[in-house]
Amino acid sequence: MTTETILLIAETEAPRIDAYLAANTEFSRSKLQKLIKDGAVEQNGKPCKANSEVKTGDVIRLYAQEESNDRLPEPENIPLDIIYEDADLAVINKPKGMVVHPAPGNESGTLVNALLYRFRSLSGTGGETRPGIVHRIDRMTSGLLVVAKNDAAHEALAKQFALHTAHREYMCIVHGNLKEDSGTIDAPIGRHKTDRKRMAVTEDGRRAVTHWRVLERFGTETLLDIALETGRTHQIRVHMAYIKHPIVGDEVYGSAAPKLGLCGQALHGYRLTFVHPRTGEEMTFIAPLPQDFVTALHRLGGTVPVI
Numbered sequence: 001m002t003t004e005t006i007l008l009i010a011e012t013e014a015p016r017i018d019a020y021l022a023a024n025t026e027f028s029r030s031k032l033q034k035l036i037k038d039g040a041v042e043q044n045g046k047p048c049k050a051n052s053e054v055k056t057g058d059v060i061r062l063y064a065q066e067e068s069n070d071r072l073p074e075p076e077n078i079p080l081d082i083i084y085e086d087a088d089l090a091v092i093n094k095p096k097g098m099v100v101h102p103a104p105g106n107e108s109g110t111l112v113n114a115l116l117y118r119f120r121s122l123s124g125t126g127g128e129t130r131p132g133i134v135h136r137i138d139r140m141t142s143g144l145l146v147v148a149k150n151d152a153a154h155e156a157l158a159k160q161f162a163l164h165t166a167h168r169e170y171m172c173i174v175h176g177n178l179k180e181d182s183g184t185i186d187a188p189i190g191r192h193k194t195d196r197k198r199m200a201v202t203e204d205g206r207r208a209v210t211h212w213r214v215l216e217r218f219g220t221e222t223l224l225d226i227a228l229e230t231g232r233t234h235q236i237r238v239h240m241a242y243i244k245h246p247i248v249g250d251e252v253y254g255s256a257a258p259k260l261g262l263c264g265q266a267l268h269g270y271r272l273t274f275v276h277p278r279t280g281e282e283m284t285f286i287a288p289l290p291q292d293f294v295t296a297l298h299r300l301g302g303t304v305p306v307i
Contacts, residue, residue, distance in 0.1 A: 005061060005062070005063055005124070005125060005126060005127040006025060006061070006062040006064070006127075007059070007060070007061055007125050007126065007154070007155070007158055008021070008024060008025075008059075008060040008061075008062070008162070009057065009058070009059055009060075009158055009159045009161075009162030009163065010054050010055065010056055010057060010058040010059075010060060010162070011056065011162055011163070011164075011207075011230075012054075012056060013053075013054055013055055013056055014053070014054040015051075015053060015054075016050065016051050016052070016053070016054075017036070017041070017043060017048055017049075017050065017051075017052045017053070017054050017060070018032045018033050018036060018050040018051075020054045020060075021041070021060070021062065023206070024206065025062065027062075027064070032050075032062075033050050035062065035063075035064060036048060036049065036050045037050075040062065040063045040064065041060065041061070041062050041063075042060070042061045042063075043058055043059070043060055044058055044059050045059070056163075057159070057162075057163060059155065059159070061125075072128050072129065073101075073102045073107075073108075073110065073112045073113050073116060073129060073131075074108075074113065074116065075113065075116040075117035076108060076109065076113035076114060076116070076117055077117050078109065078113060078114035078117065079114075080092055080111075080114050080115075080118055081093040081094075081095070081287075082118075083144065083285050083287065084283075084285060087149065087278075088148070088149055088150060088152075088153040088276070088277055088278050089146055089147060089148055089149055089153050089157070089276075089277070090119065090146070090147045090149065091144060091145070091146050091147075091272065091285045092111070092144070092145050092146075092147060093142070093143065093144055093287040094111060094137060094141075094142060094143060094144075094145055095142055095290070096139075096140055096141065096142040096263060096264050096290060096292075097139065097140065097263070097264065098110065098111055098139065099111070099139045100112070100133060100136045100137065100139075100145070101126075101129055101130045101133055101136070102129050106139075111133075111145070112129070112130060112131060112132070112133065115131065115132050115147060116131065119132070119147075119149060121149055121150065122147070122148070122149055123148040123149060123150050123151045123153065123154035124151060125148070125151050125154040125155060125158070126154070132147040132148050132149065132154075133147065134146055134147065134148050134154055134157045134158055134161065135158075135161050135231060137269055138234065138237070138267075140249075140251075140264035140265050140267075141170075141265065141267045141268070141269065142267075142268045142269070142287075142290050142293075143170065143267075143268050143269020143270060143272075143287055144168075144269050144270070144271070144272040144285055144287050145269075145272075146272065146274060152277065153277045153278070156277030157274060157277055160274050160275060161231060164229055164230065165274075165275070166272075166273065166274040166275075167227065167228075167271075167272070167273040167274075168227070168228045168231070168269055168271070168272055168273075169225060169226065169227050169228075169269070169270060169271035169272075170225075170226040170228070170236060170267060170268060170269045170270065171215070171223065171224065171225055171226070171267075171268050171270055171289065171293070171305070171307075172223075172224050172226060172236065172240070172247050172248075172265075172266055172267040172268070173221050173222070173223055173224075173247065173248045173260075173266035173293075173296060173297075173300075174221065174222050174224055174240050174245040174246065174247055174248060175220070175221060175245055175246055175247075175248060175254065175255075176220070176221070176222065176244065176245045177217055177219060177220070177221075177222055178212075178214060178222055178224075178245060180214075181213070181214050182211075182212060182213040182214065183211075183212055184209065184210070184211050184212075185208075185209070185210045185211075185212070185239040185242065185243060186207070186208075186209045187201045187208060187239065187242060188201065188202060188203065188204070188205035188206055188207050188208055189201060189202070189205045189206060189208040189232040189233070189234075189235060189238055189239075190202040190204055190205025190206065198234075198252060198253075199232070199233050199234040199235075199238050200238060201238060201239075201242045205232075206230075206232055207230060208230045208232040208235050208238075208239065209228075209229035209230050210226060210227075210228060210229070210230075210235060210236060210239045211226070211227040211228075211229060212224050212225070212226050212227075212240075213225045213226075213227075215305055216302050216303070216305075218300040218301065218302060221248060221300060222245070223297065223302060223305070234252075234253070236267060237250055237252070237253045237254075237265070237267070238253060240253075241253035241254060247265050247266055247267050248260065248262065248265070248266045248296070249262040249264050249265040249266050250265040250267075251264075251265075259296075260295070260296035260299045260300065261292060261295040261296055261299060262292050262293070262295075262296050263292045264292075266293055266296055268287070268289055268290060268293055269287070270286060270287050270288070270289065270307050271284065271285070271286055271287075271307065272284070272285045273285075286307055288307065289304060289305075289307075
């Protein structure tokens with residue numbers, strides 16, 4: 001029996017916390033009401049009631065006991081591309097193909113396994129299987145992640161992501177030639193109705209906003225700069241597929257056929273900006289495009305953007 005800790009920073013107001021959590025977690029409302037009754041849900045550090053009102057910025061922690069035969073993640077000597085490190089946090093350039101934290105089918109070789117080997121301490125806010133993990137990017141997406149070394153840093157960073165004061169920018173190559181030079185996709189994302197491993201634009205999903213800008217056109221493909229306003233699971237991939245311009249190499253939301261020398265999808269998180277939780281300094285980090293992305297651009301006859 002292990003305890004999963006879920007940290008949420010409320011992005012919107014809600015009249016009842018049980019309803020808010022039902023819309024923003026995988027738990028049913030009845031399960032949440034039991035957890036609340038058992039004192040397993042805290043709002044701003046205090047136990048709450050099911051009908052407690054939620055305010056924007058509220059810090060909500062949910063402690064759920066889960067039966068598991070899986071062992072806890074163990075340290076593994078896996079190389080990490082560390083862009084920056086101090087006593088409170090580290091910024092990692094995650095390679096394509098690495099899973100962020102252990103899950104069924106991916107119990108080892110994850111970023112968490114590498115972090116446990118590399119760092120002496122990590123925040124425990126995310127639970128025993130996700131130490132240090134403030135936010136995630138997909139297995140086949142490369143790019144920047146910030147990792148928390150203590151709970152205070154974790155909470156401060158998580159709040160920035162929830163309130164959209166931390167900024168993430170990506171580059172991607174998509175199929176087709178977009179008509180406009182820039183645009184915004186504002187379409188809610190939730191679990192796919194029939195395939196629970198996929199996400200989709202759904203009426204009852206959580207609000208998701210993606211801003212895109214054309215960097216270069218190749219006729220059959222387009223290079224985009226993407227700025228995330230929200231951070232839903234698979235958000236960029238789902239939104240680009242939704243507007244009929246899926247990411248090149250995306251096996252789930254686009255075509256599985258290999259193309260342009262890519263090893264998976266052409267999606268890279270190249271810029272990350274946040275305020276340091278201890279110093280209050282705004283910090284920006286850059287990760288260059290991976291080699292297969294550069295190769296794809298060359299094959300298209302394009303140039304590598306200066307970032």
